[in-house]
Amino acid sequence: MTSSPLRHPARRGLRNARPAGVLALALSLLLMAGCAATPQIDEATLASVPRQALLDDVPFHGQRDYQCGPASLAMALEHAGVDAEVDALIPQVFLPDREGSVQPEMLATVRRHARIPFRIEGDMDALLTEIAAGHPVVVMQNLSLPAWPLWHYAVAIGYDLDAEEMILHSGEEPRRRESFRAFDATWARSDRWAFVALPAGELPAGARPGPATEAISDFERVQGPAAALPAWEALAERFPDAGMVHFALGNARHAAGDEAAAIDAFERAVARQPDLAAAWLNLGLAQEARGRSDAAAQALRRAAALSGRWQAQAEAALESLEERHDP
Amino acid sequence: MMKTICRYLSPLLIAALVLGSLPAMAAPAGSGLVSTQDALSAEQVRSDRERIHEVLARDDIRDQLVAQGVDPAEVEARVAALSDAEAAQMADQLDQLPAGASVVGALFAVFVILLVTDILGLTNVYPFTR
Numbered sequence: 001m002t003s004s005p006l007r008h009p010a011r012r013g014l015r016n017a018r019p020a021g022v023l024a025l026a027l028s029l030l031l032m033a034g035c036a037a038t039p040q041i042d043e044a045t046l047a048s049v050p051r052q053a054l055l056d057d058v059p060f061h062g063q064r065d066y067q068c069g070p071a072s073l074a075m076a077l078e079h080a081g082v083d084a085e086v087d088a089l090i091p092q093v094f095l096p097d098r099e100g101s102v103q104p105e106m107l108a109t110v111r112r113h114a115r116i117p118f119r120i121e122g123d124m125d126a127l128l129t130e131i132a133a134g135h136p137v138v139v140m141q142n143l144s145l146p147a148w149p150l151w152h153y154a155v156a157i158g159y160d161l162d163a164e165e166m167i168l169h170s171g172e173e174p175r176r177r178e179s180f181r182a183f184d185a186t187w188a189r190s191d192r193w194a195f196v197a198l199p200a201g202e203l204p205a206g207a208r209p210g211p212a213t214e215a216i217s218d219f220e221r222v223q224g225p226a227a228a229l230p231a232w233e234a235l236a237e238r239f240p241d242a243g244m245v246h247f248a249l250g251n252a253r254h255a256a257g258d259e260a261a262a263i264d265a266f267e268r269a270v271a272r273q274p275d276l277a278a279a280w281l282n283l284g285l286a287q288e289a290r291g292r293s294d295a296a297a298q299a300l301r302r303a304a305a306l307s308g309r310w311q312a313q314a315e316a317a318l319e320s321l322e323e324r325h326d327p
Numbered sequence: 328m329m330k331t332i333c334r335y336l337s338p339l340l341i342a343a344l345v346l347g348s349l350p351a352m353a354a355p356a357g358s359g360l361v362s363t364q365d366a367l368s369a370e371q372v373r374s375d376r377e378r379i380h381e382v383l384a385r386d387d388i389r390d391q392l393v394a395q396g397v398d399p400a401e402v403e404a405r406v407a408a409l410s411d412a413e414a415a416q417m418a419d420q421l422d423q424l425p426a427g428a429s430v431v432g433a434l435f436a437v438f439v440i441l442l443v444t445d446i447l448g449l450t451n452v453y454p455f456t457r
Contacts, residue, residue: 066428092405096396100426104413105405112408140427143451145444148437150452153427173454182448190425217363218410244370248363278366285360309369310361317359 038164039184045125046161049132054158054167055079058136060174061086068171069093069101072138072153073109075169076197079136082113100151103140103193110197111222116231118204118215122192124184126206128159133205135196139168142189151190201230209235209242217248225255236265243273247282254286262286270302277306281314288317293325368411381411384418391421 058079063071070089077084093101093109110117120126120137130137137156144150157175158167164180178186187194196204200219203212212235220228232249239245250265266283269276284299300321303314385406392402409417416424445456 069427072427091398091401095392095426098395098426098428100428102417102421102424102426104409104417104424106427108405108408108410108413112404140425141451142425144441145450148441149425150450151425151427178451179448182451185449186451214367214410217367218413221364221410222408244366247366251360251363254360278361278369282360313361 038179038181039124041128041161042125045128049128049161051161052159053128053132054175055131055134055136058155058157058169060169062172062174066099067094068153069106072155072169073106073197075155076136076138077110077113077115080115080197080199082115084113101153106138106153107195108222110195111219114223114227115197115199116215116219117195117197118207118212119193119195120204121206122194124180127156127194128161129205130196131156131159135198135204137194137196139187140190140193141183141186143186146189149189152186156194200227201234203231203234203238207235207238209239209245212239213242213244213248220248220252225252228252229256236268241272243269243271243276243279245269246272247276247279250279250282250286254282259286259290263290270299274302275306277303277308277310277314280306281310281317284314284321285317288321293321297321297325377415380418381415384411384414385409387418388414388421391418395421 058075061071061074061078064086067086067090070086070093073089073093074084074086077089089109092112093105095101095105107117107119120130127137127139139154139156141152141154142149143152152171154168154170154176156166156168159165159180160167160177163177165177166180166183168176168178168183170176170178198204200216216228216231216235219231229249229252232245232252236242236245236249246265246269250262250269253259253265254262263283263286266279266286269279270283273279280299280303284296284303287293287299288296297318300314300318303310304318306314388406388409389402392405393399397405406414441450441452442456444450445453
């Protein structure tokens with residue numbers, strides 16, 4: 001390429017055109033990829049997390065073939081106390097024809113192993129906060145450009161704010177260091193999709209009541225209320241003002257057979273959110289089951305007065321209660 | 328003989344099937360309390376059509392997973408572990424969902440472009456660029 005035996009005048013023009021072509025290519029690539037800049041980290045986050053963090057206790061499982069999904073899951077689950085082998089996870093999460101694993105099944109597989117998958121907020125602040133709290137984070141990256149995607153799961157286990165580097169168990173490489181800039185550029189292409197897998201009773205450092213309630217409820221549907229009870233207790237402790245959380249806690253306690261504690265939780269729920277008809281209804285039914293018909297009637301009346309999905313059920317329960325007690 | 332067996336067996340089978348399908352319909356709390364899952368789904372603003380769609384979605388996914396080469400013995404447990412929202416997402420757009428696989432399905436021409444973007448720090452395809 002550097003020396004050519006024949007020097008045509010025409011090649012001169014070509015040579016001049018080359019830098020322009022490279023420039024045009026680079027510009028178009030920048031447009032395609034979006035301008036990758038070093039991600040900004042919030043002052044509040046910087047004040048609350050250490051300058052460096054590395055979760056030494058996250059085991060590494062190298063991926064084979066296209067198994068970055070099962071390998072990442074094995075690392076996150078093992079850290080959460082599950083004895084999960086990559087070979088056992090492959091038939092549970094891998095899609096042979098796609099030669100990969102899709103996001104919903106990554107979360108579902110965590111549930112199968114009795115751990116709760118919590119999606120975290122898609123920004124560097126949430127990511128660093130979880131790592132600083134000791135939670136390894138499974139991230140999805142597109143290592144390539146949007147036009148020729150190279151989807152990849154990795155486990156973020158550490159960072160260095162001074163070196164501006166993330167530390168990840170990724171592919172076949174343990175403790176791989178990626179600059180914040182390159183990491184964020186590849187992570188952004190999955191809309192910064194990430195989750196932590198935690199045992200029931202542990203919550204993400206950046207948990208918010210709405211999404212966390214959904215996550216635990218989805219877990220409860222698969223693993224049952226007894227398994228979810230510690231998670232509801234923890235969430236109610238973290239967010240004592242969320243009526244819906246106390247309501248869910250009441251249901252789990254009721255399923256565990258602890259009626260007195262269930263009633264206590266339902267009472268907290270309606271105290272915090274007086275328009276939560278389902279909580280009034282459950283409070284009434286639970287009181288009735290304990291033989292407290294006055295308290296039951298009082299709660300059922302509140303439920304029956306609220307229009308919505310549970311009104312008819314509340315009216316029927318109130319009617320049958322009154323029939324039984326005032327013949 | 329066969330007839331007598333059938334006469335006793337049929338009601339038993341019917342009862343077993345009906346009982347077996349009950350948990351899917353009944354609230355898990357068991358004593359008529361509103362379940363957390365029902366209360367949450369009632370809170371979300373969704374039409375009945377969407378709810379029905381979510382129920383049917385799981386049947387859809389079973390077929391799709393088998394078509395994608397998943398062991399039929401695993402399909403049931405995989406579908407059961409999905410949340411309603413995840414099931415709907417899988418049923419609607421399994422083909423478009425990104426599948427984490429770490430394999431480049433690109434041509435050689437693309438190799439050169441990705442090499443440049445790797446060096447620019449926009450991508451991370453080739454480990455040797457770091």
